[in-house]
Amino acid sequence: MSQLQNIEPALAFRPRFTLESSHSPDTLISVINEALSREDCKIKGLAISGHATFKLPVEQQKLWSPQLSLEILPAPSGHGSLIKGVYGPAAGIWTLFMFLYVTIGFTIFVLLFWGMALISLGESAPMIWFALPLTGILVVLWISAQTGQRLSRHQINVLHDFLMVAIEQPSAEENKGNR
Numbered sequence: 001m002s003q004l005q006n007i008e009p010a011l012a013f014r015p016r017f018t019l020e021s022s023h024s025p026d027t028l029i030s031v032i033n034e035a036l037s038r039e040d041c042k043i044k045g046l047a048i049s050g051h052a053t054f055k056l057p058v059e060q061q062k063l064w065s066p067q068l069s070l071e072i073l074p075a076p077s078g079h080g081s082l083i084k085g086v087y088g089p090a091a092g093i094w095t096l097f098m099f100l101y102v103t104i105g106f107t108i109f110v111l112l113f114w115g116m117a118l119i120s121l122g123e124s125a126p127m128i129w130f131a132l133p134l135t136g137i138l139v140v141l142w143i144s145a146q147t148g149q150r151l152s153r154h155q156i157n158v159l160h161d162f163l164m165v166a167i168e169q170p171s172a173e174e175n176k177g178n179r
Contacts, residue, residue, distance in 0.1 A: 011037050011134030014088040015149075015156075021167055022080045024052055025072045028167060035166035043162045054159050055090075064089065068159040085163070088158050089148065098143055 021028060032047040033082045036054075045054035047070075055067040071084045088094055117124035 008170075015065060015096075016087075016088050017085045019083040019085070019167075020075060021083060023167065025081045028072050028083070029080050031162075031169060032166050035162070035169065040170055041162075043159065056155055056158065064149070064152045066156050066159065068156075068163065070163070083167070087159070095140065096097045096147065097145060101138065101147060104134050104138055104141075108138075 014131070023031065029047045029052070031043075031053050035041060036043065036045050036047065042057065043054050044057055045052060047053075049074050051071040052072065054070075055061070056065055065086045067090060069086045069088065073082045073084070074080075075082045089097075089161060109126045111131050111134075115128035115131075118125040119128075
């Protein structure tokens with residue numbers, strides 16, 4: 001049986017959660033692969049060697065569509081597994097947002113540093129005023145990321161529901177052992 005432990009707040013850039021399962025990591029990987037290979041499965045993904053990734057089919061994906069990345073580890077107690085999940089945008093979108101955040105943040109830092117150096121020398125520093133619109137751009141980026149998360153909430157629930165159903169199903173190995 002799996003038990004949801006902690007989910008980060010909705011304002012997280014990439015919401016995370018932790019689950020405990022009574023299945024071993026190898027059994028979970030096989031159970032997930034069995035669920036993904038069913039004909040009626042509406043989720044695409046891959047599960048190998050302690051990692052799994054799920055996403056919606058291409059025809060259902062939007063720019064803001066999430067994917068679920070899992071790390072499946074042996075439980076600290078020695079029995080079962082610890083599943084660490086992260087919901088996030090596709091790698092290209094995540095990389096673009098991080099590039100913009102870092103580039104704009106670094107530019108603001110340089111402008112303010114340069115401006116403060118000029119002010120300390122008693123000169124005017126008009127470049128400091130450029131930091132304001134750049135800060136506004138950072139706020140717009142953050143709001144767009146939050147909007148994308150809200151728009152994808154239903155898709156996050158679909159991915160999470162698939163995971164919960166998949167890991168609660170007994171694997172073929174367990175069914176053989178019960179006969």
